[in-house]
Amino acid sequence: MDKNKIVFFGTHSYDRHAFSDLNASKGYDFELIYHRSFLNEKNADEIHGAKAVCIFVNDRADRTVLTKLKENGVELLALRCAGFNNVDLQAAKDLGIRVVRVPAYSPHAIAEHVVALILTLNRKTHRAYTRTRDGNFALHGLMGFDLYGKTAGVIGTGKIARVLIGILKGFGLNILAYDIFEDKEYEKAAGIKYVSLDELYAKSDIISLNCPLTPENKYLINKDSIAKMKDGVMLINTGRGPLINTEALVEGLKNGKIGAAGLxxxxxxxxxxxxxxxxxxxxxxxxxxxLSFNNVLLTSHQAFFTKEAMHNIVDTTLSNAKAYFEGQELVNEVKAK
Known part of the structure; x- marks a missing residue:
């Protein structure tokens, strides 16, 4: 295969090392060009004659940006992530730009990070770590609760959620689930119960958001939904930020309705x-x-960040590009409805 260019936006040193190393070791032989800045309408012209552009979760690919890419000869938009809410798929279709993604890189990475947030918030190990390093060995303010016997509400039951549910059941939690597409066979096999959102809100001690962001579920967690939750509920979000209305979350934390939040x-x-x-x-x-709340744990979109997940992201992204340049079927293509 002759060298084909792929221009990357929103990259960091770990992206550049991972893609360059695998590109060489597996013989993909692409010419890779990296930009540190996120893709937007101001830099959409900086594609160096490439037919393929690769982006991540915070790059912008609306109609204006996609039009500029098309005018500069771009034919393929490769997302190195699963979500594609930052891409105007209808505009891509209208312009003739194909869009591919990485549908599953490591559900274990995300699920395990959810559990890390839950355990840290519950047993307050982040606060204990800081205290003991300062010589403070007091226990006040560090009391948690047994996870065993509590109820976790999981919103979305895709691959990540199913791994998460398996882990939580290992702790002895009861699982309530919500999904717009209920899988009755999975429900029976996993020993969970599909319920309405209102019932999930009312009965869950911990709620985890593991669903994609769509126009329909933006601000799924808002003032009204928070009011339906148990007092002191723990809320975890490793999906997308706009699933939660931040102002409503802050108010819920201030009045104690939300006991802890892992974001x-x-x-x-x-x-x-x-x-x-x-x-x-x-x-x-x-x-x-x-960041001012001691019962909020905020991590910087790192749930995906494991060696295994990075390898799978890189390999699938380059495989997607290879398939396009060789005229093969794009098995990971996403299209406008």
């Missing part, structure tokens, strides 16, 4: 996540407020 995503994360902002003032008041 690997944030609705305005593109201005902060994956970047070192330690020398700057956080100008986002909602983000700053979240």
């Amino acid at each position: 690997d995503v944030y609705e305005e994360e593109s201005q902060y996540f994956f970047q070192d902002k330690s020398d700057n003032i956080i100008a986002d008041d909602k983000l700053g407020r979240l």
Whole structure:
């Protein structure tokens, strides 16, 4: 195969090392060009004659950006992630740009991060770590609860959620689930129960969001849904930031309705996540407020970040590009409905 160019946006050192290493070791032989900045309408012209562009979760691929890419000869948009809510699929279809993604890289990575957030928030190990390093060995404020016998509500029952459910059942939790597409065979085999959202809210001690972001479920967690939850509920989000209305979350934390929140995503994360902002003032008041709560654990969209997941992301992304350039079937293509 003659060398074909792929231009990457929103990259970091670990992306560049992982893609360059596998590109060489597996003989893909692409010419890879990396941009640090996120894709947007200002830099959409910087594609160096490439037919393929690769983006991640915080790159922007709306109609304006896609039009510029098309004008510069781009034919393939390769997402190195599972979600595609940042891509205007209808615009891509209209412009003749094919879109591919990585549908499953490691459900274990995400599920295990959910459990890490739950355990850390419950037993407050993050606070204990800081205290003991300062010589404070007091236990006040560190009391948790037994997970055994509690009820976890899992919203979405895809691959990640099913791994998560298996882990949580190992802790002895009862599982309530919600999905717009109920899988009755899985329900019976897994020993879970599909319920309505209202019932899930009312009965769950822990709620985990493991669903994709769609126009229909933006702000799924809002003032009204929070009001239906148990007092002191723990809320975990490793899906997408806009699944939660941040203002409603802050209010729920302030009044004690929400006992703890573990967030690997944030609705305005593109201005902060994956970047070192330690020398700057956080100008986002909602983000700053979240960080002020000692019962909020915020991680920087790192749930996917394991060696195994990165390998699978890189391999699938390059395989998708190879299939396109060789005229093969695009098994991971996503299209407008």
